[in-house]
Amino acid sequence: MENKRSATLIGLIAVLLWSSIVGLIRSVSESLGATGGAAMMYSVAALFLLLSVGWRRLAEFPKQYLIWGSLLFVSYELCLSLSIGYANTNRQAIEVGMVNYLWPALTMVAAIIFNQQKANFLIIPGFVIAIGGICWVLGGDQGFDLQGMWHNIQDNPLSYGLAFSGALIWAAYCTVTARIAKGKNGVTLFFMLTAVVLWCKYFFVGGSPMHFDLHAIIYLLLAAAAMGFGYAAWNVGILHGNVTILAGASYFIPVFSAALAALVLRTPLTMSFWQGAAMVCLGSILCWFATRNTKSKSVKQATVAE
Template identity: 60%
Template sequence: MTQQRATFVGLSAILLWSTIVGLIRSVSEGLGPVGGAAMIYTLSAVLLIFTVGFPRLSTFPRGYLLVGSLLFVSYELCLSLSLGFAATPTQAIEVGMVNYLWPGMTILLAVCVSRQKIRPLLIPGLLLALAGICRVLGGGEGFSFMQIGNSLYSNPLSYGLAFSGAIIWAVYCVVTKQMARGSNGITLFFMLTALALWVKFFSSPQPEMQVSTRVVVSLLLAAAAMGFGYAAWNLGILHGNVTVLATASYFIPVFSALLAAFILDADLSVPFWQGASMVSLGSLICWWSTRDK
């Protein structure tokens, strides 16, 4: 496969991942936050078995299997449940935007772990991303601390899970680079996530599942977006232009909000789009600050 074609395949993964917020929320509206997420990750795990394959666990570093599994499952639970427990579709999109603080957090943590010198653009990039989240949570009023507080107070569970997920995923990215030694446990991790969600589903009362054509279609698309997204990304990273893929990936918050608004038929304000753009730009600045001259 040529580099140009592999890069195109990698870019398709970014498009697939950008649909996740809207699709997870759409499925949870019919199957419930826990049941919907359990179905998505179960089908995604099946797809990954056929696209990526099941890894030979005997070749994996034991520390990575334990720590990587725990971090990955924790993150996916935070992501899926934060979207599922959102009160409205618009709030789900806002919650998804909070989760996209992870790129800047990952870069900051990686710099600290490797004891590199913090470059001048890193901190402004992080602050810009945080300011973008504040603008998103401010609603139509833009930067309003009262409105931000009201938004967080209205659903601390969803926003808290999303923010926790951003931190967990940043730690996972750094730990994977340090401990994985080239191992790819994504199929196993999805299976463990599905198992954890099913345990939660059967161990506590859940709302009745409302199956409809829209929910089934969203379920299949969500599973495909996750399963095929990881497969396409791996191919792009291995054989494509990594710089192009890395740069494009930092625009996922904007793509995600745009597609989620379409899928969920949500009306987003101008300040929201300004905030989403600030999150993407801040993350891109963080990444740019770490590039070698």
């Protein structure tokens, strides 16, 4: 019983670590650039994962999981890190991070469509509320304002587009790997591949010069630790702790993330933003309640968040 409580606590630490990701990624990108900063973060995070989770031989993984898991995971991490790095302002980076947190609701819908996950009527209002929350966030100070939302998206369609694509990709990752992973976890390999792709982009496509100083190094280590150790801690929690508590806590990450990002980036957020963030959480929780009485591996995997 004591071991289960300890494992649950470790899993909750992962929720806190992941909640800090948006603010930390943005802080690193300000000094090292969007691409260079992300490449450094995933390189250091991969090293942390090697030390904490360890390495498994490729032969241990199902072939389909290696192919599809690698493709979807790397694509998602690219969308996440670059969408935040390419944001024009700190406020926009926080908004972009919030768009990414559509993935829980999208994952539940994907599980219903593709994995025959059983669900009740709550899935519909849950999904609508989550989408409405994002619209509320993007509407600016006026809350739900379609014209204001469209103006925000037009200001930086690349960042918002990457964030939304990332949410779709992560939903696909959770849905697909639930069927083909066979209990294996290739996160260390996936982080290495992400770092390699980002370095290729940096050297062959181009990226901003990296300016290393104490500020950049501190935030780089913090961001890499939050990413790498977050996955390691979640692994312990999900395998040995209370999955129900961890799943419930993970759906509050949008609010935790916005609060920590606002603190790290020293960016005040309006009441309408918090209302939208709360709607995203509420919608995701309703989607979770819609499926919680049924058994599905995809639901458990869907609780893995950033």
